[in-house]
Amino acid sequence: MKINKKNKLPMYAQLFEIVTQKINAGELKAGQQLPFERELCLQYEISRTTVRQAMAELEKEGFIKKIHGKGIFVREQAVKQSLITVYSFHEEMMRLNKTPGTTLLHFSLSSAPTRIAQKLNTENPVYHIIRLRSADYEPILYEETYLTSVLFPELTQEDIETCGLYNAIKEKYNISVRRAIDTFRAINIKPDIARHLNETPGAPGLQIERIAFLDNTPIEYTVEIARGSQFEYTIELQGVTLNSSITAV
Numbered sequence: 001m002k003i004n005k006k007n008k009l010p011m012y013a014q015l016f017e018i019v020t021q022k023i024n025a026g027e028l029k030a031g032q033q034l035p036f037e038r039e040l041c042l043q044y045e046i047s048r049t050t051v052r053q054a055m056a057e058l059e060k061e062g063f064i065k066k067i068h069g070k071g072i073f074v075r076e077q078a079v080k081q082s083l084i085t086v087y088s089f090h091e092e093m094m095r096l097n098k099t100p101g102t103t104l105l106h107f108s109l110s111s112a113p114t115r116i117a118q119k120l121n122t123e124n125p126v127y128h129i130i131r132l133r134s135a136d137y138e139p140i141l142y143e144e145t146y147l148t149s150v151l152f153p154e155l156t157q158e159d160i161e162t163c164g165l166y167n168a169i170k171e172k173y174n175i176s177v178r179r180a181i182d183t184f185r186a187i188n189i190k191p192d193i194a195r196h197l198n199e200t201p202g203a204p205g206l207q208i209e210r211i212a213f214l215d216n217t218p219i220e221y222t223v224e225i226a227r228g229s230q231f232e233y234t235i236e237l238q239g240v241t242l243n244s245s246i247t248a249v
Contacts, residue, residue, distance in 0.1 A: 012053035204228035
């Protein structure tokens, strides 16, 4: 790829496109260092000002990061998650051509804390499950789930480690989660969770609170903490009816 000086598109924008195309095609991988400024000037026969403009745009759009004294490196690209349907993390990562990973941090069956009992409208014991999710071996999501036990007797840690939660309850109990309400909130990641996500305490994150239903009965309450730099959600709107609300907090 070369810079076309006769093109109406500014040269810095052409360099921006060249670099982003290489990142999207996998030619430039996360963590890989870009050539130094002087090398880019010689390679594309452009000025340092043009290179700096392109690098500034790439950094602004989250494609690269500058490390003082070391150089410019390709950032890990955000996972782009669609919110059209209830999704399985494992299946969604496979669709995005990423290697999914899950580490089970906690699994237990016990009485529901008062707040959880209210969320699930139950007085029965609940499963408490904590998982760390990764994409291409990079942790991106900390997930804490409470699951009603009435419909899922004898659910085991091995079931979840082998199949994943949604696949396990589908295969073992013939129950599919088809309806859920997700609530999003911008947060600063707490130190204990930041440690699991390899993030700086207080870094920006996204909290997703989910209540999943079987018919109209709540069966799952989950809180996910996503790294702000690693997750991107897309909502598709169709028609004139939108089942959503915005609340000031």
